[in-house]
Amino acid sequence: MKLPDYISGFFEDTGNMARFVARYFRELFRPRYEVRQFVRQCYLIGVLSFPLIAVTGFIMGLVLTMQLRPSLIAYGVESQLPVMVGLSIVREIGPVITALIFAGKISSGIGAELGSMKVTEQIDAMEVSGTNPFKYLVVTRVLATTLMLPVLTVLSDAVSLYGSYLGVNIKGHTSLTLYFFQVFQSLGFGDVLPALIKTFFFGFAIGLIGCYMGYNSKKGTEGVGRSANAAVVVSSLFIFIIDLLAVQITDLLGLN
Amino acid sequence: MESLDARSDTPIIRLTEVKKSFDDHVVLDGFSLKVNKGESVVILGRSGSGKSVLIKCIIGLIKADQGKIEVMGRDISQLDTYGLDKMRAKVGFLFQSNALYDSMTVRENLLFPMRRHLTNLDRRESEQRVIEKLTHVGLADTIDMMPSALSGGMKKRIALARTLILNPEVILYDEPTTGLDPVTGKEISLLLRETQRKYNTSSLIISHDMKCVKRTADRIAILLSGKCYAVGTYDELKQSSDKNIHAFFE
Amino acid sequence: MAANKRNITLGFFVSAGVLLLVVALYLIGRNRNMFGSTFHLRARFQNVSGLMSGNNIRYSGIQAGTVKEIRMIDDTTIEVDMLIDESMRQFIKTNSMASIGNEGLMGNKVVNITPASVPGEEIEEGALLVSKIVPGTDEMMGTLSNTNENVEELSIRLVNTVNRINNSKALWRILDDTTLSDGLRTSMLNLQAATTNLNIMSAEFAALVHDVRLGEGALGAVISNDTVASDLKEAVANIKLVSEESIKVLLRVDSMVAETKSDLQNGDGIANKILNDTALVTKVNSSLESIERGTSSFEQSMEALKHNVLLRGYFRRNAKKQNGKQKR
Numbered sequence: 106m107k108l109p110d111y112i113s114g115f116f117e118d119t120g121n122m123a124r125f126v127a128r129y130f131r132e133l134f135r136p137r138y139e140v141r142q143f144v145r146q147c148y149l150i151g152v153l154s155f156p157l158i159a160v161t162g163f164i165m166g167l168v169l170t171m172q173l174r175p176s177l178i179a180y181g182v183e184s185q186l187p188v189m190v191g192l193s194i195v196r197e198i199g200p201v202i203t204a205l206i207f208a209g210k211i212s213s214g215i216g217a218e219l220g221s222m223k224v225t226e227q228i229d230a231m232e233v234s235g236t237n238p239f240k241y242l243v244v245t246r247v248l249a250t251t252l253m254l255p256v257l258t259v260l261s262d263a264v265s266l267y268g269s270y271l272g273v274n275i276k277g278h279t280s281l282t283l284y285f286f287q288v289f290q291s292l293g294f295g296d297v298l299p300a301l302i303k304t305f306f307f308g309f310a311i312g313l314i315g316c317y318m319g320y321n322s323k324k325g326t327e328g329v330g331r332s333a334n335a336a337v338v339v340s341s342l343f344i345f346i347i348d349l350l351a352v353q354i355t356d357l358l359g360l361n
Numbered sequence: 362m363e364s365l366d367a368r369s370d371t372p373i374i375r376l377t378e379v380k381k382s383f384d385d386h387v388v389l390d391g392f393s394l395k396v397n398k399g400e401s402v403v404i405l406g407r408s409g410s411g412k413s414v415l416i417k418c419i420i421g422l423i424k425a426d427q428g429k430i431e432v433m434g435r436d437i438s439q440l441d442t443y444g445l446d447k448m449r450a451k452v453g454f455l456f457q458s459n460a461l462y463d464s465m466t467v468r469e470n471l472l473f474p475m476r477r478h479l480t481n482l483d484r485r486e487s488e489q490r491v492i493e494k495l496t497h498v499g500l501a502d503t504i505d506m507m508p509s510a511l512s513g514g515m516k517k518r519i520a521l522a523r524t525l526i527l528n529p530e531v532i533l534y535d536e537p538t539t540g541l542d543p544v545t546g547k548e549i550s551l552l553l554r555e556t557q558r559k560y561n562t563s564s565l566i567i568s569h570d571m572k573c574v575k576r577t578a579d580r581i582a583i584l585l586s587g588k589c590y591a592v593g594t595y596d597e598l599k600q601s602s603d604k605n606i607h608a609f610f611e
Numbered sequence: 612m613a614a615n616k617r618n619i620t621l622g623f624f625v626s627a628g629v630l631l632l633v634v635a636l637y638l639i640g641r642n643r644n645m646f647g648s649t650f651h652l653r654a655r656f657q658n659v660s661g662l663m664s665g666n667n668i669r670y671s672g673i674q675a676g677t678v679k680e681i682r683m684i685d686d687t688t689i690e691v692d693m694l695i696d697e698s699m700r701q702f703i704k705t706n707s708m709a710s711i712g713n714e715g716l717m718g719n720k721v722v723n724i725t726p727a728s729v730p731g732e733e734i735e736e737g738a739l740l741v742s743k744i745v746p747g748t749d750e751m752m753g754t755l756s757n758t759n760e761n762v763e764e765l766s767i768r769l770v771n772t773v774n775r776i777n778n779s780k781a782l783w784r785i786l787d788d789t790t791l792s793d794g795l796r797t798s799m800l801n802l803q804a805a806t807t808n809l810n811i812m813s814a815e816f817a818a819l820v821h822d823v824r825l826g827e828g829a830l831g832a833v834i835s836n837d838t839v840a841s842d843l844k845e846a847v848a849n850i851k852l853v854s855e856e857s858i859k860v861l862l863r864v865d866s867m868v869a870e871t872k873s874d875l876q877n878g879d880g881i882a883n884k885i886l887n888d889t890a891l892v893t894k895v896n897s898s899l900e901s902i903e904r905g906t907s908s909f910e911q912s913m914e915a916l917k918h919n920v921l922l923r924g925y926f927r928r929n930a931k932k933q934n935g936k937q938k939r
Contacts, residue, residue: 145614148621155624221463229422230460235446235477256628263631289638293665297635 125317129247132240143245150211150246150312151253158257159264161206166194166265170272187279190269191288192296199262200300201348204307207254208340212315215246216336219319220329228320243316250312255304295360303351307344314340371434373398373531373563374419379428380587381414388414390587391428396531401557401564403574405609406584412567413457415584416533419565420454421445433530450478453529453562457536459520461508468504471495471523478527494522497559498552514545521552531563532556538573550576571609583609642677648697649676654709654722654740655690662711662720668693670707670724675699678722693722704731709740 108116170190177183219242222228231238270284279287318336322328372395381389388411396402406412417423419430421437430437432448440448461470471491475482482490495501498518508516517537524532537553538546550573557564568574574581575595583590583598583606591598591606599610659681668676676695684690695703706727714721724740734740776782 144618144621147625148617152617152620152624218464225458225463226456226460227462229417230454230456230462231473232422233420233449233454234474235449236473256625259628259632259635260624285638289635290642292635292639294636294639297639301632 121321122314122317125320126313128239129243129313132237132244133248137237137240139241139245142241143248146245146249147253150249151256154207154210154253154257155260157210158203158206158261161202162199162261162265163268165198165202166190166268166270167272169193169198169265170269171275174272174276183277186273186277187269187284187287188291190272191266192291194265194269195262195292196296196300197348199265200258200304200307201344203258203261204254204304204311204344205341207250207257207308208311208344209337211250212311212336212340213333215250215312215315216318216322217329217333219243219316220322220332223320223322224324224326224329239320243320246316247309247312250315251305251308254308254311255301258301258304295355299351299355299360303347306347306351310343310347311340314343371398372396372431373400373433374565375429375431376415376419377429377431379415379418379430380426381411381418381423382426387587389418389425389428392584392587392589394582394589394592396563396565398530398563399557399561401554401566401577401579403566403568403578403581404584405569405574405581406567407569410584411587412584413535416454416535416565416567419533420449420452446477450527451530453524453527453532455517455520455524455532455534455537457539459508459516461516461520461523463508466505466507467495467500467511467519470508470519471526474523474526490526494525495519497525497556498522514541514548517541517545517549518552521549521556525556525560528560529562531565534564534566534568536567536569538568538570543572546570546573547576549573553577569609649694650697650700651679651737652693652695652703652709652724652734652740653690653737654693654742655684655688656709656711656742657687657689657744658711659689659691660711660720662691662722666719666721667714668695668722668724669712670695670699670703671726672723673699675703675724691722701733702726703734705734705738706731707734707740708743710743 107113170186173189174183174186177186177189219228222242228238228242231241266285266288270279270281273279273284315336318332318339322332374394374396376392376394378391378393379389380387380391392415394402394404404412404415414423418425419432419437421440425438432452435444435448437445437448461467462473465473468491471494472487475487475490479487491504492501495504498521500515500518500522503511503515503519508519511519521537534553538549541549553564553566554577556562564577566573566577568577578595580592580594581598582592585605591601591603593601598606601607662678662681664678664680666678667674668678676693676699678691679694680692682690682692691709693709703724704726706729707724708727710723710725712721712723713719725743
């Protein structure tokens, strides 16, 4: 029996991606380590994404606070505003929004970069030059996204909370100390740690999918565009799938 | 370890009955050819006839299905990653699209092959070597430029400089003049010839540009239907009455 | 040089992130009393109403620590292990009391430690605090609904009573009747007179008793005289004699009865004659009838009483009780 093309194509992609992941872990632990390139990618991926992520995080915190206030007033719990916003930012909105922005910026960037390298034979050239392109290009990038996204998320959370503090002060008044005291009073390790751990997986998925799409780019400039686009779409989808799994797992572990 | 230096009487590259197909499409169907030391051989063929596939099989980027590929007396299908790297240090490859790393300066592009090979050179020595190769291709002043700022011909020269950086014994050229204007194409062809003389390299050139072929070839092999259809000098083949051969010379 | 600058920026970036995370975790940890010096206290409860480890502990409303562990000691006792800030130790005394309360209306549970009104000794590590049961909302609601039911029944009865009083003509007639009050007044006067008489009598009686004690008067003589005592003794002996005689008479009567019985059976003797005398029978019958008539008139008066408005309630309740008993 012959499967329809879109079904067999789906399984083919899934299989290829699984191989890609397996190869990633093989190459990750086998020496030589491309440390310099890794540090460089950390800079390019992490540091250079910070301004964008800080701005979105700030706006998110501010807007969320202003949007939540009327509902909380309706229930007479306006004083819980910092708690509500703090919890939503730390537990869900911070990690997911940061990851989505990061995916939009980085996953597409990696997809396009590796795609064009593939198309212009730069990857072949590397291999011919005695450098393992998978290690040099894929491992460093995926590792960088995996480690940088959690850092970015923590920073983005902090900026979001500051935005939220300003949001509280637009119509009310609270001191920064009191605001952060209230937020941290309501937070537990069960709120911070699962949220932080899932960002590692977000980062891994974003880097890996970007690299996979770029590394397997089809010939021609159209292939590059397609890789970049697919990288964003698939990694954004993966962020939500991982988020869903994460909430189930933390629930099972009783951390919620 | 056995020396990779080939004796002068052994061919530097020997292809025996190489076969390669992608899915149902047969590209190489028993191709055989010898390249002797110091010789410049051009493989002539139409677009899509499998010339690039053949040259990538030699460097190990594509694995042949059947047949034997010997580079400097060693069967490359028997080589592990380490041996393959060793072999590649002796075999230069000039890509059709130059394959300069977009994110690096010209200097970094040239230094890149040296990060694995020639690690015994210190910073000053490698710098010197970079300048030497750039001077050879006539572009020493571009050392700190990005590849995107260079013209097609300049990129080709830089790519050649990068190919030469490890002092290879044999260089594989993948359509070196394609996409260049005739004047630049002529310059590149002459540069190829000069390189061969200066660094005493053997060359295997893939092309369908007859002007380039005429300027660079000691011998010409015609690739047709996945086989080596004919071998000979430029003049020999030009006088051939075979219409398949004659078609290239019109 | 450029690469070096980049590395510095990267290092700064990563350190900032890690530092923020560490500070955040430290702040959370401090709220959970994971750092700094603390000591343990325990308290036992029957019901912790959803208290969980990590909940706050308040001493007179001040944050003093967190609940570390909650464990079952036996089927009715739960022990709560509390981590208290060392700085609170000097304030918490051995006679302080622990109770479980709410933090806000819907908020978490808290353990409240309240100081006793009398001074006590300073508390030691791991001491067991006295726990105070604060009625939970459930219990309060239960009591309230009970009270409610009682109030409802009371009010229904009250309404009934008021209605009955309002509708009762007899009562109103009594209340309106001036002669009745006059009568009552004379009765009261009579009573007063009787009471005065009684008083006089009791005074006289008291004098009499006094006389008796002194052996004066007839009774006094009887009690205080020795000769009387010996006479009494004699009399008792006589009585004894008489009773012995009477037993003999009884025995005779007994035999007589036996004889009469046999006479009756045989159809002769005096008893038989009496029984067969019809005139006597009619006399007896008429007297029985008159007794019956008397009873029925009594019943009628009883019935009348029952219908009497004031007493109706009493009878009805009686009837209900009897019904209830029968049902059971």
